[in-house]
Amino acid sequence: MEFLTIPEIVKAAIAKLPPTHWHYLSGGADSEATLRRNRAALEAIGFRQRVLRDVSKIDCGGELFGQRWRLPIVLAPIGGLALIDPEGGLAAAKAAETFGILPFTSVMGFPALEVVGANTSVRPVFQLYVRGDRAWIGDVIGRAREAGFRALCLTVDTALYGRRERDLEARFSPASAIDRPEVAHLLGRDGDLRQAAVDWDMLAYIVSISGMPVVLKGVMEADDARRAVDAGVDTIYVSNHGGRQLDYAPATIEVLPEIVEAVKDRAQIILDGGVMRGSDVIKAMALGANAVGLGKLQAYALAAGGATALVRALEILEIEIRTALGLMGITSFAEISSRVLRPLRSIPAA
């Protein structure tokens, strides 16, 4: 039976996953205030309903890295995909390629980056955690370039690993998902300590050797965004890791306007955090993002039915986006700005 809605896909994922895995995918750090806030802040934004405009042709496409994509959506890097699909990150990359959007591939993922590079032609973005010395970094980046990845994404909101209480209470360690000899070297020796020591000098070094556009993921402050662009970063990826790292960080959609204001003419901007519907994509685009990332939804769809279900989730998002844009009187993302939004006052439950 074909999925018709996103909630149907989430329900199928819950039914298929062991509870430990569901909680690992869906949980956040500490009190989960930021996890909830990502959604709540999106839900507090409303749309203006404009009528009597010709919306018989709607273009839902977007542009990123100088290329047109079927939707302004990317698949966020997820390290634990091997927990839910035997093909791991390759299943996600293949689904993205089939549908026509850009995937990110996590260094923490399985299979190794060469396998993803060799078995797809979409040229994903390679996401790195710094878990070794400069020689190690140079080696991994060289391999990613060699394997055909189009850009390097450095994730920097993980100086320390967030306290995910659901995993702690279940005594569940997701590290088992990537505990495979083929990819063990990508975890690096003393990796946790290396990650905690990453600083602006390290960013400058990585930009200088990357030989590819650099995406900085985990930026939540305009000052950091500005400094990163000054250091040569090409794309600012606004993210709080889906509420899995710093609890009480604001929602990503709340900080997006400040970051857009700071760097919009000098860098591309991607946002993720709580995106579960086509309407969420429209809200982020209206506030100045160039694309929106899918984290948990990507994992849920893979759990529900592998690459096929992930392609289906993207088709549903496309239908939702087209329907909402049409009812807003808009025919493409080129026409969109914060003028199409309306803040919503919260209405007490009946």
Ligand SMILES: Cc1cc2nc3c(=O)[nH]c(=O)nc-3n(C[C@H](O)[C@H](O)[C@H](O)COP(=O)(O)O)c2cc1C
């Ligand atoms: C299970 C899981 C594993 C993740 N692994 C990584 C990773 O390896 N690298 C990374 O940069 N972000 C990782 N993230 C964060 C996502 O890339 C993304 O920022 C986040 O999931 C977006 O929020 P959302 O889940 O609400 O869509 C992971 C997220 C989840 C849910």
